[in-house]
Amino acid sequence: MVPVIESDEELLRRAQDGDEEAFIQLYRRRQxxxxxxxxxxxxxxxxxxxxxxxVFLALMKxxxxxxxxxGSLSAYLFGIxxxxxxxxxxxxxxxxxxxxxxxDVAMTRLALSTDPMVDLMRREGLEQLRQAVLTLPxxxxxxxxLCDLQEMDYVAAAATLDCPxxxxxxxxxRARGLLLEKLQKQEVRPVGALxxxxxxx
Amino acid sequence: xxxxxxWNQMPELAGAAxxxxxxxxxxxxxxxxxxxRALSAGLRRMARELEPREAPPAVEARLRNALRVQTGGTxxxxxxxxxxxxxxxxLIVAAFFLTLEPRMERNRLAxxxxxxxxxxxESADFDPDFIPLPFGAADSAGWETADDPDLVQxxxxxxxxxxxxxxxxxxxxxxxxxxxxxxxDGTLRGIELVQ
Numbered sequence: 001m002v003p004v005i006e007s008d009e010e011l012l013r014r015a016q017d018g019d020e021e022a023f024i025q026l027y028r029r030r031q032x033x034x035x036x037x038x039x040x041x042x043x044x045x046x047x048x049x050x051x052x053x054x055v056f057l058a059l060m061k062x063x064x065x066x067x068x069x070x071g072s073l074s075a076y077l078f079g080i081x082x083x084x085x086x087x088x089x090x091x092x093x094x095x096x097x098x099x100x101x102x103x104d105v106a107m108t109r110l111a112l113s114t115d116p117m118v119d120l121m122r123r124e125g126l127e128q129l130r131q132a133v134l135t136l137p138x139x140x141x142x143x144x145x146l147c148d149l150q151e152m153d154y155v156a157a158a159a160t161l162d163c164p165x166x167x168x169x170x171x172x173x174r175a176r177g178l179l180l181e182k183l184q185k186q187e188v189r190p191v192g193a194l195x196x197x198x199x200x201x
Numbered sequence: 202x203x204x205x206x207x208w209n210q211m212p213e214l215a216g217a218a219x220x221x222x223x224x225x226x227x228x229x230x231x232x233x234x235x236x237x238r239a240l241s242a243g244l245r246r247m248a249r250e251l252e253p254r255e256a257p258p259a260v261e262a263r264l265r266n267a268l269r270v271q272t273g274g275t276x277x278x279x280x281x282x283x284x285x286x287x288x289x290x291x292l293i294v295a296a297f298f299l300t301l302e303p304r305m306e307r308n309r310l311a312x313x314x315x316x317x318x319x320x321x322x323e324s325a326d327f328d329p330d331f332i333p334l335p336f337g338a339a340d341s342a343g344w345e346t347a348d349d350p351d352l353v354q355x356x357x358x359x360x361x362x363x364x365x366x367x368x369x370x371x372x373x374x375x376x377x378x379x380x381x382x383x384x385x386d387g388t389l390r391g392i393e394l395v396q
Contacts (some may be wrong), residue, residue, distance in 0.1 A: 018272050020265065027264060032255035052256040056264050060271060126250065129243045148244040170227065180236055195331070 005149035071159030140175035
């Protein structure tokens with residue numbers, strides 16, 4: 001007999017009726033992605049843990065405000081996580097600014113060693129890339145975290161970010177351009193390259 | 202296809218497996234395209250490396266507790282912030298010393314008003330107004346005779362005293378005069394509230 005996999009929405013409905021196990025099942029299903037999103041955005045495991053917890057605490061208290069017509073429950077949870085992450089980043093912006101200076105120096109040092117694009121195939125290259133993602137402006141970092149690192153489709157990302165799909169595409173395009181710039185540390189780029197697909201930024 | 206048309210199809214093209222017509226004809230786009238693909242591959246690898254990561258089991262336990270509180274059940278003891286509370290207590294004690302404004306020189310058993318006689322110490326009949334610290338600790342009873350305490354008169358923020366659980370009202374002057382008894386190892390052994 002094939003086990004029936006309940007949808008997120010069904011689990012939420014049961015959880016709202018007081019079914020603890022349904023809530024925990026929903027948590028187990030979605031917490032990993034939420035945790036990783038917060039981790040990619042902040043670079044902090046402790047913050048990611050807090051965000052994962054607070055997202056589900058919020059769901060516990062305000063799950064009734066979830067509207068399936070506006071997007072999936074997953075997108076709704078990512079939306080809450082995003083707000084918490086942005087709040088955290090706003091609070092710690094000075095610390096991040098100081099960190100970023102150090103990261104740039106480290107990235108420059110690494111970039112001098114060899115072709116950073118080749119480096120991406122190595123562990124130190126990935127660390128360099130991780131640091132580059134963390135130094136992206138927030139609006140670009142979040143699309144990279146959602147679309148590239150969480151493999152979320154553009155529609156779901158748009159629902160999470162509460163913006164048009166075209167904005168997601170253009171921000172992602174720009175984000176990748178910025179990442180390449182950071183990794184290459186070169187100002188020269190081909191004409192027409194890395195131009196946003198649409199001027200929606 | 203022009204360069205602009207080609208790049209306007211990004212970012213979807215970054216995931217393309219086979220070389221595209223325009224890339225084969227345009228060296229500059231080909232170079233940048235390769236970089237985009239390397240970047241995409243790097244991001245995918247970064248995502249894979251982090252895939253096993255998830256919130257620690259303690260988060261689930263805390264959520265269960267919160268759920269039971271919300272539904273009227275019996276929560277398990279919440280241990281999430283025990284270390285934070287311990288750190289906060291340590292910080293408060295440290296702040297105790299950092300914010301001190303010594304108004305009298307350190308008196309090593311000299312001030313008879315504060316310390317009537319050495320024999321008092323030895324007989325454990327130390328000033329009964331002194332409160333042993335840590336406050337409420339079971340093993341603090343023998344503090345008076347443990348070593349040869351120094352006495353320091355200071356002003357302490359009222360909030361710090363309240364945070365330590367000492368019997369201080371919340372109203373009144375923001376700073377409270379107190380006498381601290383310091384052990385020979387520098388630890389705080391007792392406190393007397395002067396006001």
